[in-house]
Amino acid sequence: MSEDLFAPLSIRETTVRNRVMVSPMCQYSCDEDGLATDWHETHLGSRATGGAGIVMTEATAIEPRGRISPNDLGIWSDDHADALAPIAEFAKDRGATPAIQLAHAGRKASKTPPWDGSEPLQPDEGGWETLAPSAKPYPFEDATPPRTRKMTRNDIDGLKEDFVAAAERARDAGFEIAEVHAAHGYLLHEFLSPVTNQRDDEYGGDFEGRTRLVREITEEVRGVWPDDKPVFVRVSATDWLPDRESWTVEDTAELAPLLAEVGADLVDVSAGGIHPDQQIPSSGPNYQVPYAERVSENTDALVGAVGGITEPKQADALIRNDRADLAIVGREHLRDPYFTLHAAEELDAGDRVEWPIQYRRAVGK
Numbered sequence: 001m002s003e004d005l006f007a008p009l010s011i012r013e014t015t016v017r018n019r020v021m022v023s024p025m026c027q028y029s030c031d032e033d034g035l036a037t038d039w040h041e042t043h044l045g046s047r048a049t050g051g052a053g054i055v056m057t058e059a060t061a062i063e064p065r066g067r068i069s070p071n072d073l074g075i076w077s078d079d080h081a082d083a084l085a086p087i088a089e090f091a092k093d094r095g096a097t098p099a100i101q102l103a104h105a106g107r108k109a110s111k112t113p114p115w116d117g118s119e120p121l122q123p124d125e126g127g128w129e130t131l132a133p134s135a136k137p138y139p140f141e142d143a144t145p146p147r148t149r150k151m152t153r154n155d156i157d158g159l160k161e162d163f164v165a166a167a168e169r170a171r172d173a174g175f176e177i178a179e180v181h182a183a184h185g186y187l188l189h190e191f192l193s194p195v196t197n198q199r200d201d202e203y204g205g206d207f208e209g210r211t212r213l214v215r216e217i218t219e220e221v222r223g224v225w226p227d228d229k230p231v232f233v234r235v236s237a238t239d240w241l242p243d244r245e246s247w248t249v250e251d252t253a254e255l256a257p258l259l260a261e262v263g264a265d266l267v268d269v270s271a272g273g274i275h276p277d278q279q280i281p282s283s284g285p286n287y288q289v290p291y292a293e294r295v296s297e298n299t300d301a302l303v304g305a306v307g308g309i310t311e312p313k314q315a316d317a318l319i320r321n322d323r324a325d326l327a328i329v330g331r332e333h334l335r336d337p338y339f340t341l342h343a344a345e346e347l348d349a350g351d352r353v354e355w356p357i358q359y360r361r362a363v364g365k
């Protein structure tokens, strides 16, 4: 019989208490140095209190130029790790599995936060030159002055070192899952997609070349991540650019077993973000789940589905019907930090979750 939403999930030697994950969501709430603040502690802490199995940080930059905005979280120094450690510890105390998304924003870095318009920040406004596989800025590829530099081999070697150092710090800060962010048009996705990767060295060209960096970084992160703890990789299954040569669901299906081979335990299947011309066919319930299913057909790795999951019955059905191993819930967690506890009530599974003892009188316990 298939599992349900409240069945624990064991990955390696790590057991997650249920199949709900808080999707990584940028909060743009750091002071200008990338250190976690009270906001992050409260935001992630309340979702851990709310019953989710995995609570994942927002995209956490492995080096300063990898931030989308100057207010993004970072993990490029021990001070950053020290600021994150209490968050990981609190999540564990609450029974959740703390996870961190390791990220580099590539050509989509150096912007204002969304509430200030996500505008490109120029150097005299505190912005910086962005890095990408090819010198094509985003969103206007022929922008002048050019704000995006093609990465050299030295840059690529440095990037790998930064990912490894970030993973080591995250491990020492107490995180139990590391997720490599290779989705949404950020740096690693930019290497995967022919839309953004026009390199003619071994990190570009054919499928093997374009996937090399993601495979290498996953392998190197796996190399420093404890054997008993999981590594996830978030991918964009498709560029949603059907009219041009681009990254497709079939490419993702081909990549997934290669990621598993180098140590990824779960592929977190999202989509889009590489180019403003993308055509999103639907953004309704489960809109990306078919991609997760296609990926799952091609790999033994676990698969997480994300996108338009808002209802307890819907999340439960995804697990029961073997459509995904993990229901990854984003915006609904912004509306309801207690999504999982509320889901348990609705699904008549109240005895399978723990309300905080401080709150039990509110639920008749």
Ligand SMILES: Cc1cc2nc3c(=O)[nH]c(=O)nc-3n(C[C@H](O)[C@H](O)[C@H](O)COP(=O)(O)O)c2cc1C
Binding pocket: 023, 024, 025, 026, 027, 057, 058, 059, 101, 181, 183, 184, 234, 270, 306, 307, 308, 309, 328, 329, 330, 331, 332
């Ligand atoms: C405010 C906000 C911030 C986000 N930041 C990130 C991020 O840091 N990393 C990431 O991989 N996805 C990010 N996303 C995408 C979500 O993780 C998720 O994939 C997307 O919202 C679709 O899921 P949903 O329909 O449940 O919201 C963000 C989404 C929102 C709404």
